[in-house]
Amino acid sequence: xxxxxxxxxxxxxxxxxxxxxxxxxxxxxxxxxxxxxxxxxxxxxxxxxxxxxxxxxxxxxxxxxxxxxxxxxxxxxxxxxxxxxxxxxxxxxxxxxxxxxxxxxxxxxxxxxxxxxxxxxxxxxxxxxxxxxxxxxxxxxxxxxxxxxxxxxxxxxxxxxxxxxxxxxxxxxxxxxxxxxxxxxxxxxxxxxxxxxxxxxxxxxxxxxxxxxxx
Numbered sequence: 001x002x003x004x005x006x007x008x009x010x011x012x013x014x015x016x017x018x019x020x021x022x023x024x025x026x027x028x029x030x031x032x033x034x035x036x037x038x039x040x041x042x043x044x045x046x047x048x049x050x051x052x053x054x055x056x057x058x059x060x061x062x063x064x065x066x067x068x069x070x071x072x073x074x075x076x077x078x079x080x081x082x083x084x085x086x087x088x089x090x091x092x093x094x095x096x097x098x099x100x101x102x103x104x105x106x107x108x109x110x111x112x113x114x115x116x117x118x119x120x121x122x123x124x125x126x127x128x129x130x131x132x133x134x135x136x137x138x139x140x141x142x143x144x145x146x147x148x149x150x151x152x153x154x155x156x157x158x159x160x161x162x163x164x165x166x167x168x169x170x171x172x173x174x175x176x177x178x179x180x181x182x183x184x185x186x187x188x189x190x191x192x193x194x195x196x197x198x199x200x201x202x203x204x205x206x207x208x209x210x211x212x213x214x215x
Contacts, residue, residue, distance in 0.1 A: 048194040049168060050078030052201045053135055056166040056189055059083030063132030063160060066123070067091045068116040068151070070102045075137055076109065090128065092116050117147055119154035130160040136167045140175045152176055156184070156206055165204040170197050176204055183207045 053075050057065055059082050070076050070091040079089060086108030093099040099113040114122045116138060123131075134155040140148045155165050166189070169175040174186050189201040 046192070046195040047074070047078070049192045049199050049201075050074045051082070052190045052192050053137075053166055053168060054078040054082035054084070056164065056201065056203055057082060057084060057133045057135065061132050063088075063130040063163075064128045065089050065133050065135065066119070066131050066155075066158070067135045067137070068119075068155070069093065069137040070111065071098055071137060073102050073105050075135060076102065076106055079135065080106070080109075090123065090126065092119065092122060117150040117154060119151070120157050123158055130163075131158045132160060132163055134159060134163070134165045136165065138167075140167060141169060141171055141173075145177065148177065152184075152204075153182070156182065159206070161206065163206070166201065167204070168192075168199045168201045170199055172200070175202060 057079060065079065065084050065088050067075060067079065067089065070093040076089070076091055080086060086106065089106075090110045090112060091102055091106070092112050092114060093102055094113065094115050096113065099111055102109070103111040110126060112122050112126075116122075116136075136151075136155070138151065140151065143151075152165070156163070159165065165176075165184075167175045176184065176186055183206050184204050185207050186202055186204045189203045192199045192201065
């Protein structure tokens with residue numbers, strides 16, 4: 001049974017908007033120590049990487065933009081600076097403290113605490129309609145294959161026919177394992193050398209309808 005959505009109250013983390021860079025890095029590191037398989041990096045994404053991810057999104061388009069793994073908000077901030085309206089943006093974060101931080105930093109953005117592997121169920125109560133882009137900061141390559149596949153399936157289950165799944169990785173190979181039945185095409189968007197470690201932004205689109213729907 002899918003757990004209900006937990007929306008974190010802003011009062012729990014009232015002062016977190018004013019975190020200094022070193023405090024933000026310390027918070028991120030502490031959450032990495034707790035769950036390294038889900039955080040995936042020792043530090044938040046750089047501004048250069050955030051801007052590269054945001055450029056893959058049509059800021060003036062229709063449909064929601066869903067961010068997976070909001071962390072401390074590096075990519076969220078870049079999306080908003082790129083021109084994505086706060087009302088279009090939904091951020092999914094499974095870590096309690098990071099979800100609280102995101103909600104206080106970005107009060108106009110919907111922050112949902114939950115597992116991206118259950119994305120369809122998480123978004124259903126929000127009644128947001130079509131999703132134009134899913135932007136993922138999740139460490140897909142460090143997750144079990146079953147979890148990785150589930151996240152990709154769930155993402156394309158909510159995306160429209162022309163929707164795009166954007167994912168960055170620190171490796172050289174595609175972060176999405178080939179699955180012919182999903183009918184996906186992946187291509188490199190940009191390589192970001194000014195990030196620690198250097199990252200590669202990928203975008204994936206659906207060439208054909210998947211063989212089966214994800215419930």
